[in-house]
Amino acid sequence: MTGRSVVIEFKDIYKSFGKKEVLCGLDLAIYKGETLVILGRSGCGKSVTLKILLGLIYPDQGQVFINNTEITALSEKSLMPIRRRMGMLFQGSALFDSLTIGENVAFALTEHSDLTAGEIETIVAKNLSFVELSGTQNMMPSELSGGMKKRVALARAMAFQPDILLYDEPTTGLDPITATTINALIRKTQLEFGVTSIVVTHELDSGFSVADRIAVMDDGRILEIGDVESIQNSKNEFVQTFIAGPK
Amino acid sequence: MTRRLNKENIAQFLINVHGLGEMFGRSLFLAFIKPFYLRDILFQMYSIGVKSLSIVILTSTFTGLVLALEFGHEMAVYGAKMYTGSVLSVALVRELGPVIISLVVAGRVGAGITAELGSMAVTEQIDAMRALGTNPYKKLASTRFISLTVMLPILVAIGDMCGMIGGWLVSVTSLGISSDFYWSLTVQYLFFPDLFSGLLKPFIFGMTIATVACYLGFNATGGTRGVGEATTRSVVLSSILIFTLDFLITKLTLGAI
Numbered sequence: 420m421t422g423r424s425v426v427i428e429f430k431d432i433y434k435s436f437g438k439k440e441v442l443c444g445l446d447l448a449i450y451k452g453e454t455l456v457i458l459g460r461s462g463c464g465k466s467v468t469l470k471i472l473l474g475l476i477y478p479d480q481g482q483v484f485i486n487n488t489e490i491t492a493l494s495e496k497s498l499m500p501i502r503r504r505m506g507m508l509f510q511g512s513a514l515f516d517s518l519t520i521g522e523n524v525a526f527a528l529t530e531h532s533d534l535t536a537g538e539i540e541t542i543v544a545k546n547l548s549f550v551e552l553s554g555t556q557n558m559m560p561s562e563l564s565g566g567m568k569k570r571v572a573l574a575r576a577m578a579f580q581p582d583i584l585l586y587d588e589p590t591t592g593l594d595p596i597t598a599t600t601i602n603a604l605i606r607k608t609q610l611e612f613g614v615t616s617i618v619v620t621h622e623l624d625s626g627f628s629v630a631d632r633i634a635v636m637d638d639g640r641i642l643e644i645g646d647v648e649s650i651q652n653s654k655n656e657f658v659q660t661f662i663a664g665p666k
Numbered sequence: 667m668t669r670r671l672n673k674e675n676i677a678q679f680l681i682n683v684h685g686l687g688e689m690f691g692r693s694l695f696l697a698f699i700k701p702f703y704l705r706d707i708l709f710q711m712y713s714i715g716v717k718s719l720s721i722v723i724l725t726s727t728f729t730g731l732v733l734a735l736e737f738g739h740e741m742a743v744y745g746a747k748m749y750t751g752s753v754l755s756v757a758l759v760r761e762l763g764p765v766i767i768s769l770v771v772a773g774r775v776g777a778g779i780t781a782e783l784g785s786m787a788v789t790e791q792i793d794a795m796r797a798l799g800t801n802p803y804k805k806l807a808s809t810r811f812i813s814l815t816v817m818l819p820i821l822v823a824i825g826d827m828c829g830m831i832g833g834w835l836v837s838v839t840s841l842g843i844s845s846d847f848y849w850s851l852t853v854q855y856l857f858f859p860d861l862f863s864g865l866l867k868p869f870i871f872g873m874t875i876a877t878v879a880c881y882l883g884f885n886a887t888g889g890t891r892g893v894g895e896a897t898t899r900s901v902v903l904s905s906i907l908i909f910t911l912d913f914l915i916t917k918l919t920l921g922a923i
C-alpha cells in the first residue's frame with residue numbers, strides 16, 4: 420500500500436446527536452482507486468460517517484480531507500462542486516419518487532451540465548444498461564423492486580462520472596443472487612472507471628467479496644483495518660465475534 | 667394536562683422561530699438567484715393555482731350567497747336592504763376573501779407541500795439531492811414559495827369575484843334588488859385602500875403558508891408518522907399566523923391609507 424496517494428482522510432472525528440455519542444475519534448484514510456469496506460454493527464455510525472464525508476452532516480469536532488481539501492471548513496455552497504465529484508448510493512436508495520427512472524438517472528446532468536437532451540438520453544441509456552436495467556426510463560420508482568431501485572441509484576450516482584463512489588449497504592435486504600449481481604457491479608465500476616469506493620455493510624460475504632481493505636468499526640471508531648486475510652485472522656475479540664458470529 | 671413552560675419548550679420555540687425565519691430568508695433570496703427553475707415554478711403554479719380553483723370557487727360563492735342572505739335580512743330591519751351589495755363587497759374584498767381562501771389553500775396546498783417534502787426528507791431524498799450537488803432550498807422551497815406568493819392573490823381575486831356573483835344571485839332573486847343597482851353599489855363603495863389591503867393580505871399569507879409548509883416538511887423526522895404530524899402542524903401553524911397577520915395588517919392599513 421505504500422506510495423499510494425490518500426484521497427480521503429478522516430481525522431479524529433467526533434459526532435453526537437443530543438446525548439448520544441455516535442462517533443468518537445474516528446480516524447481513517449482511503450487510498451486512490453481502492454475499495455474500502457467498512458464493517459460494523461447496525462447503529463454504530465456507518466451511515467453518519469458517509470454523510471459527514473459528503474458534508475451532509477457536520478462533525479462536532481475533527482476534520483475531513485478530500486484530495487487535501489478540508490471539506491469540513493467549507494460552506495454548503497463551496498461543497499456543491501466537490502459533491503458532484505462524488506456519488507452516493509443511499510441505504511434506502513432515495514430515488515426521487517416524483518420523477519421517472521430516466522429523470523432520476525439524468526438528474527445531475529440536467530442540473531449541472533450543458534449537455535443537450537439527446538446527449539443526456541444517451542448517457543442515461545448507457546448507465547441503465549451498465550446496471551442491466553435497459554428500457555426502464557419511463558417507469559416510476561414505485562414500480563421497481565428493492566434490488567432494481569439500488570441499481571438505479573447506482574446508475575444515478577455514476578451519471579456524473581464521479582471519482583469517489585460511496586455505497587451504503589448496497590446488498591442489505593436482497594436475495595443472494597441479486598446481492599451477487601450488485602457486488603459484481605461494484606467490482607466492475609471500480610475496474611472500468613478506476614473510482615475510489617467506500618462500501619458500508621454489515622454483511623460479511625458482500626464485504627469480503629468486494630474489498631481491497633476492510634475496516635471494522637465499533638464504539639464510534641475504527642477498531643482494526645487491513646486486507647481481507649488479516650481481518651479474517653484477526654486476534655481482536657470483537658472482530659472475531661463479528662466474523663464468526665456469537666458463540 | 668398543562669404543558670409546562672420549561673426551558674426546553676422555550677428553546678424549541680426559539681429554534682422554530684429561527685428556522686422559520688431562515689426558511690423565509692432563503693426562499694426569498696434564492697428566488698432572485700440562478701438557476702431559476704422555470705419549469706418547476708410553472709408546474710407548481712399549476713398544481714397550486716389551477717388545481718385549487720374548484721374549491722376556491724365553491725367556498726367563495728357560498729360565502730357570497732350566505733353573506734348576502736344574512737346582510738339582507740339584518741339590514742332590512744334598518745331599511746338599508748338596498749345597500750347589501752356595498753357592505754358585501756367591502757367585507758369580501760377586505761377581509762373574508764383573503765382569510766377564507768388563504769385558510770382553504772393552507773389546508774389544501776400547505777398540507778400537500780409539507781407531506782410531499784416531509785416524505786422526501788424522511789426517505790433521504792433531500793439528502794440525495796444535496797449529494798447530487800443541487801440546493802434543495804432553491805429547487806424545492808424557493809420554487810414553491812414563488813408559486814404560492816404569485817398564485818394566492820390571483821386565487822383571492824377570483825374568489826372575491828365569485829363571492830360577489832353569489833351575493834348578486836341572492837340580491838336579485840330573494841332580496842328584490844335590481845341587477846344594475848347591485849353592481850353599481852358594489853363598485854362604488856370599493857376604494858383603492860380596500861383593494862390594496864385585499865391583495866396585500868394574500869400576498870403575505872402566500873409567503874407565510876409556503877414558509878411554514880417548507881420548513882416543517884424539510885425538518886420532518888420519525889418516518890411516516892412524523893410526516894403526518896408535520897402536516898397537521900403545518901395547517902394549524904399557518905392558520906394561526908394567517909389570523910394574527912390579518913389582524914396586524916388590518917390595523918396598520920386602516921390607519922395608514
Ligand SMILES: Nc1ncnc2c1ncn2[C@@H]1O[C@H](COP(=O)(O)OP(=O)(O)OP(=O)(O)O)[C@@H](O)[C@H]1O
Pocket residue numbers: 436441459460461462463464465466467468510621
Ligand atoms: N439525523 C440524526 N438525528 C439523530 N440521530 C441520528 C441521526 N442520524 C443518525 N442518528 C443516530 O446515530 C446512530 C448511528 O446511525 P447510523 O445511521 O450511522 O447507523 P448505521 O451504522 O448506518 O446502522 P445501520 O447498519 O443500521 O444502517 C444511530 O443510533 C442513530 O439513531
Ligand SMILES: [Mg+2]
Pocket residue numbers: 465466467510587588
Ligand atoms: Mg446505515
